Amino acid sequence: MNRAEPVLSPAPAAAFAPPAERSAVVDLAAVRHNVRRLRGLAAPARLMAVVKADAYGHGAVPVARAVLEAGADALGVAHVGEALELRAAGITAPVLAWLHTVDTDFRAALAQDVEIGVSGWELTPVAEAARALGVTARVHLKIDTGLGRNGATEQQWPRLVAAAAEAEAAGLVRVVGIFTHLAVADDPARPETGEQLARLRAAVDAARAAGLRPALRHAANSPGLLSAAGRERPDEMVLDMVRVGVSLYGLSPFPDRTPEDLDLVPAMTLRTTVNAVKEVPAGQGVSYGLNYVTDRPTTLALVPLGYADGVPRVGTGGPVRINGRTYPEVGRVAMDQIVVDLGAPGLSAPEHGLLGAEAVLFGAGQNPSATEWADAAGTINYEIVTRVSPRVPRLYVDGPGEGGQRPAEHADGEPA
Known part of the structure; x- marks a missing residue:
């Protein structure tokens, strides 16, 4: 997805800002x-x-x-x-x-x-x-x-x-x-x-x-x-x-059929960017309760979306797609952030491009699905999209444009 997105009103309709820190992009x-x-x-x-x-x-x-x-x-x-x-x-x-x-x-x-x-x-x-x-x-x-x-x-x-x-x-x-x-x-x-x-x-x-x-x-x-x-x-x-x-x-309203099976296209993409990457040793506890402990040296990525944004606190192992690969959320979901285990050490160096990389929790195409997050939380996909909080700006696009998505509307529904 092209990270150039419409700004929130009341900025002029033709103006654009840098990418939102986090957003629910609605196609x-x-x-x-x-x-x-x-x-x-x-x-x-x-x-x-x-x-x-x-x-x-x-x-x-x-x-x-x-x-x-x-x-x-x-x-x-x-x-x-x-x-x-x-x-x-x-x-x-x-x-x-x-x-x-x-x-x-x-x-x-x-x-x-x-x-x-x-x-x-x-x-x-x-x-x-x-x-x-x-x-x-x-x-x-x-x-x-x-x-x-x-x-x-x-x-x-x-x-x-x-x-x-x-x-x-x-x-x-x-x-x-x-x-x-x-x-x-x-x-x-x-x-x-x-x-x-x-x-x-x-x-x-x-x-x-x-x-x-x-x-x-x-x-x-x-x-x-x-x-x-x-x-x-x-x-x-x-x-x-x-x-x-x-x-x-x-x-999809069916547990055994995907949107693709039904010729439907998921409209919401919940995304942000990785805001920290660090190397940790084996035995590193992660998040409140320390109910996840690394079993090997690895790299952790911090993703600034949490239960205040609608990510289910009870979700365990929910998928996050970063730089074309999908990784599991690990540890307890916090109010403002989640932690992703990248599975290998040595990935914090700048050449890996992880700091600032887009992190997608769910969306269409190759992205994880809302249903996968629902499965991780023991709920249904209806709840996953409905619970995304007002703290996450809704940014509206109108289908694929050259190089990604083209802006459709500001978050208040006015034409961009």
Whole structure:
């Protein structure tokens, strides 16, 4: 990767600074590639791009713009506050928010034409907000088909659809969708997914019998969409719309399939530069707790990313690529730094070019993957990218340019 990167605002758009000390480089061309790939699998169904949690750590506003440019039909977020951030940035595409508390500002949401996921109790305050504003709220009713989180249970569903039909008749809401969330779609062989889809079909039938006419049924997440072709009836998974999250960012939701297997491109590269190199003897302890001790003379490289930057403290042996080779992180991850064992003595001399060399924890191509770091930490790749902290600047590029990456946007999302 070319280390010339865009500076943070408010510097002039044409100005460039030396390389950032550490950065999460987000390739918007990769995001758009992934959207086009997923749209092809979903067609003719609509595609909702899930940009909650700051677009899984990639930056909600720049990513939202990129996915819409690539053909996404709508955006999905967890919280109304996330939807309002998109509206404040001038994004006018349909946005659905589905996770609420008693303090959620439904008036602000409806004033900004945010669609609301309703699991039960929310219907009353949403209708009240619509009445106060003189608008009709667009809502998606959620049925809990087995995940056990939000969504009306099968027992609660008849009451919810009856109340929704009453509110719709009064002009306060319009039920535009019915949806559920799949629990085990990342394991396509499990029967529970088919059972959940059957319960969703029954819920839609009940809603229609109550007089509702939802245009959108949606259940498929990333693993649901990516495995739909292997089902006897793919259309029962894809329905009218799919909601994809982790696959937008080029990550595989399956433990046994890589992004390359799925024709996805990882969008985030977490990188910095080596800030110290030193020779140590056999028996040298490394980092807090001294739970790693060198068994031979070797060279250690210090890499200034730690758990305050989002590197999992419990990660053991996570990969770091330096000068075209991948080495293990050793010792306990500290708040601000990790240590890499380069495997041989004598590498601290200037001719080896290690001091100041780029160090990549994960990214695309020959770089280590977020999944490898997830394996090292006993977690999933979703968490690895989402936990990259605000202390790490997001720098946006737009695909390969001559000699590396070409700048796309500053970290605030403004064109560079």
